[in-house]
Amino acid sequence: MEDITNYLDMGGHAAFVWPALGVATLVIVVMTITSLRALRASKIALSAAEAQAPLRRSRTTPVGTDG
Amino acid sequence: MFHRFANPARFSRIAARVLPWSAAATIALFVIGIYFALFASPADFQQGETVRIMYVHVPSAWISMACYTFIAVMSAVALIWKHPLADIAARSAAPLGAGFTLIVLITGSLWGKPTWGTWWVWDARLTSVLVLFFLYLGHIALTNAFDNPQRGARAAAVLALVGFVNIPIIKFSVNWWNTLHQPASVTRLDAPAIDPAILTPLLLMALAFTFYFLTMLLVRMRADLNATRARALRLSAAE
Amino acid sequence: MIGLILLVKRELGLALRGGTDAVMAVVFFVLAAVLFPFGVGADPAMLPRIGGGIIWVVALLAAMLSLERMFSSDHEDGSLDLLYLSPVGLGTLALAKALAHWLTTGVLLLIAAPILALLYNLPASAFGALIVSMLLGTPILSLVGGIGAALTLGARRGGVLLALLILPLYIPVLIFGAGAIDGAVAGRPIGPQLMVLSGFLLAALALAPWATAAALRQAIE
Amino acid sequence: MIGLILLVKRELGLALRGGTDAVMAVVFFVLAAVLFPFGVGADPAMLPRIGGGIIWVVALLAAMLSLERMFSSDHEDGSLDLLYLSPVGLGTLALAKALAHWLTTGVLLLIAAPILALLYNLPASAFGALIVSMLLGTPILSLVGGIGAALTLGARRGGVLLALLILPLYIPVLIFGAGAIDGAVAGRPIGPQLMVLSGFLLAALALAPWATAAALRQAIE
Amino acid sequence: MQGLITHKLSCIRGERAVFTGLDLEIKPGRALLLSGANGSGKSSLMRVLAGLLPSAAGHIEWEGADISADPDAHRARVAYIGHADPLKPAMTATENLRFWAQLYGLDPAIEPALYQFSIEHLADVPARYFSAGQKRRLNLARLAAGQNSTAGPALWLLDEPATGLDPGAVSMLANTILAHLSNDGIAIISTHGGRLDELIADRADHFTLQTSGSGVAG
Amino acid sequence: MQGLITHKLSCIRGERAVFTGLDLEIKPGRALLLSGANGSGKSSLMRVLAGLLPSAAGHIEWEGADISADPDAHRARVAYIGHADPLKPAMTATENLRFWAQLYGLDPAIEPALYQFSIEHLADVPARYFSAGQKRRLNLARLAAGQNSTAGPALWLLDEPATGLDPGAVSMLANTILAHLSNDGIAIISTHGGRLDELIADRADHFTLQTSGSGVAG
Ligand code: HEM
Ligand SMILES: Nc1ncnc2c1ncn2[C@@H]1O[C@H](COP(=O)(O)OP(=O)(O)OP(=O)(O)O)[C@@H](O)[C@H]1O
Numbered sequence A: 001m002e003d004i005t006n007y008l009d010m011g012g013h014a015a016f017v018w019p020a021l022g023v024a025t026l027v028i029v030v031m032t033i034t035s036l037r038a039l040r041a042s043k044i045a046l047s048a049a050e051a052q053a054p055l056r057r058s059r060t061t062p063v064g065t066d067g
Numbered sequence B: 001m002f003h004r005f006a007n008p009a010r011f012s013r014i015a016a017r018v019l020p021w022s023a024a025a026t027i028a029l030f031v032i033g034i035y036f037a038l039f040a041s042p043a044d045f046q047q048g049e050t051v052r053i054m055y056v057h058v059p060s061a062w063i064s065m066a067c068y069t070f071i072a073v074m075s076a077v078a079l080i081w082k083h084p085l086a087d088i089a090a091r092s093a094a095p096l097g098a099g100f101t102l103i104v105l106i107t108g109s110l111w112g113k114p115t116w117g118t119w120w121v122w123d124a125r126l127t128s129v130l131v132l133f134f135l136y137l138g139h140i141a142l143t144n145a146f147d148n149p150q151r152g153a154r155a156a157a158v159l160a161l162v163g164f165v166n167i168p169i170i171k172f173s174v175n176w177w178n179t180l181h182q183p184a185s186v187t188r189l190d191a192p193a194i195d196p197a198i199l200t201p202l203l204l205m206a207l208a209f210t211f212y213f214l215t216m217l218l219v220r221m222r223a224d225l226n227a228t229r230a231r232a233l234r235l236s237a238a239e
Numbered sequence C, D: 001m002i003g004l005i006l007l008v009k010r011e012l013g014l015a016l017r018g019g020t021d022a023v024m025a026v027v028f029f030v031l032a033a034v035l036f037p038f039g040v041g042a043d044p045a046m047l048p049r050i051g052g053g054i055i056w057v058v059a060l061l062a063a064m065l066s067l068e069r070m071f072s073s074d075h076e077d078g079s080l081d082l083l084y085l086s087p088v089g090l091g092t093l094a095l096a097k098a099l100a101h102w103l104t105t106g107v108l109l110l111i112a113a114p115i116l117a118l119l120y121n122l123p124a125s126a127f128g129a130l131i132v133s134m135l136l137g138t139p140i141l142s143l144v145g146g147i148g149a150a151l152t153l154g155a156r157r158g159g160v161l162l163a164l165l166i167l168p169l170y171i172p173v174l175i176f177g178a179g180a181i182d183g184a185v186a187g188r189p190i191g192p193q194l195m196v197l198s199g200f201l202l203a204a205l206a207l208a209p210w211a212t213a214a215a216l217r218q219a220i221e
Numbered sequence E, F: 001m002q003g004l005i006t007h008k009l010s011c012i013r014g015e016r017a018v019f020t021g022l023d024l025e026i027k028p029g030r031a032l033l034l035s036g037a038n039g040s041g042k043s044s045l046m047r048v049l050a051g052l053l054p055s056a057a058g059h060i061e062w063e064g065a066d067i068s069a070d071p072d073a074h075r076a077r078v079a080y081i082g083h084a085d086p087l088k089p090a091m092t093a094t095e096n097l098r099f100w101a102q103l104y105g106l107d108p109a110i111e112p113a114l115y116q117f118s119i120e121h122l123a124d125v126p127a128r129y130f131s132a133g134q135k136r137r138l139n140l141a142r143l144a145a146g147q148n149s150t151a152g153p154a155l156w157l158l159d160e161p162a163t164g165l166d167p168g169a170v171s172m173l174a175n176t177i178l179a180h181l182s183n184d185g186i187a188i189i190s191t192h193g194g195r196l197d198e199l200i201a202d203r204a205d206h207f208t209l210q211t212s213g214s215g216v217a218g
């Protein structure tokens, strides 16, 4: 128990070390979440667009969307 | 016009296959790295326990500079060869770079208070990193400032190339001007002037950060590609 | 070359006739510099200490303010289309615009600066550093500013963006410019600062017109 | 009243969509305030002494910069003609524009100011004075600024003229605003300064829309 | 039923007399087609009639009363289309139009007005993306939005309204004007000739401004 | 003597196809009158032909050579009149015109050009004071200034050039265009119909852009 308190105290610099690590974690988590959410949203948008596109595709070839 | 998107499609497929592996590697490296950084390494005899800040501060600093370099290279590719993947890579990387730069600034400040006695000094190293942060913000803002995404990408590419002069300034500012900040001790031409007990966790964390960056880059690029394709499909359907 | 002269002459003519807001920069420069003692309190001991820095910061802001109109009036009325179609290249146009911007703002700032230095009680020894550093620094502001002005043409929040893009790039000029003055006040050698500024100027001269032209090409559509 | 709400909503909508440059003011505010330590040198003992003044001066400049576009875009595209012909009077228009200007610049300045105060190491005791003085002062800047913006519509050197007209009128606000902060830093009572600012605000509220409307009437021709 | 009458109206711009001693009379339900060489003062006359530009001499009467007696009432009855299109590029067609309709206290039935000029498919597109003619159509849709309300403007001052319009849009404009005239409205329309003039010829008088100053009824 | 040819030209604006697969052919000495509803893409086509807007697909040939092979040469042969008048309000008519003429390396005989559009009396008046039609005349005078020189632009791209012109000025414009065509020049003129079309009908072909994309020769 004492060990843990001692460790958490970081030699008296707890007020600096833990916030620093916390902020880093927070930023990384936020970046991860926004990126993954963007990927999910884009997949949904793409499948929605593909669902209605094939009807028209034969008539007008959309430029820059092949492949 | 058509060959341009054949390439991104192949990229998308490869990225989808690589992603699980790189994600797994990132998690594994983080677990090992954090173990070494927080538990298996001693406190520095000068800096005490605050040295643990270094294990996020320094890798973030490296990534933030490497990311900008990556953006600058991609921008050159986009402007010269007009490769559409380069545009997408650049604009996917920018928010990540901004995030890492923010980590550098905040952890640096939190480290500065106990070691230098102040949160912030206006010296060349800190200033040039702040400029880097603004350059990232400018890049993101410029990318999104136009209704035509192509125009945004090209403008941002020009900015990225112009702003690249800042990178050597960050790197060498501590050598060119005497400042409070540490000079390079790991990335030197001769052998690293640093204790292996500290070097090990530092390198492990740096590796973890690198893998994290690459994984997120792939995720964001895939998202961007999907969104671009969806928009193109919808617009052609609206004809 | 003929194109360059022609373009610069046109810009200067417009500035003289009040067709552009270039002169605005000096007025802003002087007024803003005059305002600071009101806000900060006119402590005679402190003013010389902060004077060099304030003069440089205000010069930066003044230069930035006059940037926004550098290309936008030509963009809006269709002149930029014609300039692009003309035999004079966009690179020459970029250089001419930066030159004209410097002649109408930089030079005037240079003239006004010593007066402000008097106002802030700068020691006589610092005047040389002030003039030389501004002589080297203000052209950089015009050249680099041109890139920002071209990049943000037609952008959604042009003004904000311009400030966001340009001020960070101006910071090095500020640090070395103000550093030279401070050094002179403190009696240190100011050669290194001036050398760095010269280096920046040469780099800007070589690269900025090229980058501006690339940005302008994107803006025409 | 309905007209007022409608006009304010339109201005805010335009600001949100990036159709106006109102947000520019805050960005300028923050960037300019960040620049000063570069120029002046970040002596931790001096920054708090000049911080209050610098923040107020930069707020003044930021407000002034965003004034120029207050009426000019409506003037150029013919909207001002229609606004004049509408049942909503020019007085209401003037009030709505000042209100919208305050909401898009003043309020944002108010939010950003405490952050800058941290940067300048202002003592905690001065925060209240900073906020209250800006709360009272920034609406004056918008109201009085409207007069200048209307007077210089279509003038040949609009920008310069505007600065020349407006900055002198802003100086009293600056003196009492910065005075309140300095007083708070020094532990003096700041009631008198705030009373004076309130008086200015009431006077501006009563007179400025009227004067702006008169100036606008002259600009339509 | 006296309509609009001008007495010896003069206008000075940039210290030069644009027109002097102009006498006009337009009855309710009639349009006046105003022609004249470039620079003869058509736009200036429009602005004087709208109360935007002060006249140098003479006066304007509406239903027998001098308009300077009650400028507010006069402004309320004017609908003005100038050379410029008062649209905000950042706002959509609907937003642009709704703002003007609400400001003038008109029936905010925006969609029918957009339909009337066949730009309903652009309703949610920001005006930034409009072609020159699409912008003009949106500007003209203001007229249609006003027409639906019970007491819309009675005096339409249209300065070259057909600029940039394709033939289809000109017909739409002509129909809008004819509907206005059927309601005993008055329209003064500056023009350089064209399809619009033919389409409303039945209900229109002609007047040509001479560059020298005074005009010639045609 | 092949003139201007486009092959399967396409244009995308704001991620929407404005026109696709456009094939045009204009012989030297001929004008093409380009019509089409508002928003059908006339202005966009003009800008693509001028090299101001990149085409999304297809290519443009001048005398058999792809213009993208030598963009500088192409720009040198283009004279472009857009919707806006590129004039500086603070400069006089002469100054405005002389600047453009000198910049393009043309014979700076300014006065004859002003005469050609009957604005010589405005030579020393700042453009700020011009009426809408006077501004347009000054803009068009650039064409006249270029014509006097030995190697003036061979390809005129005129986007609704007659906007705001009175009938007299339209004739002046028609004469200027006809003179250009007599010199084996090419002119592409967008229009919504009007006197100009009639005046140059003998030497003009017609083409109508469909809003859907591809066009119909008329
Ligand atoms: C906001 C403040 C700070 C910023 C922006 C900042 C920025 C940076 C950057 C960009 C690097 C990478 C340099 C390179 O690889 O060449 C770095 C490395 C480093 N920083 Fe900081 N730093 C800050 C504060 C601090 C503080 C307070 C300390 C500790 C006293 C510190 C200690 C270090 C160390 C030891 C390195 C590693 C140097 C090496 O071995 O290469 N930094 N910092
Ligand atoms: N800058 C732009 N960005 C995106 N789309 C645009 C832009 N300008 C025009 N468009 C769209 O492109 C299409 C073609 O416009 P263009 O200006 O070429 O038409 P136009 O034939 O010249 O019409 P008009 O007769 O009205 O002048 C229109 O549907 C328009 O909405």
Ligand SMILES: Nc1ncnc2c1ncn2[C@@H]1O[C@H](COP(=O)(O)OP(=O)(O)OP(=O)(O)O)[C@@H](O)[C@H]1O
Pocket (backbone or CB within 6 Å): E013, E014, E018, E036, E037, E038, E039, E040, E041, E042, E043, E044, E045, F128, F129, F130, F131, F132, F133, F134, F164, F166
């Ligand atoms: N703002 C102004 N200041 C001074 N003079 C002006 C101004 N605007 C126009 N003028 C002059 O007044 C005269 C009439 O201009 P006006 O715009 O009324 O002509 P117009 O008949 O509408 O011409 P157009 O057919 O070209 O539109 C012109 O000679 C013009 O030069």
Ligand SMILES: [Mg+2]
Pocket (backbone or CB within 6 Å): E042, E043, E044, E083, E159, F131, F132, F133
């Ligand atoms: Mg007119």
Ligand SMILES: [Mg+2]
Pocket (backbone or CB within 6 Å): E131, E132, E133, F042, F043, F044, F083, F159
């Ligand atoms: Mg068009």
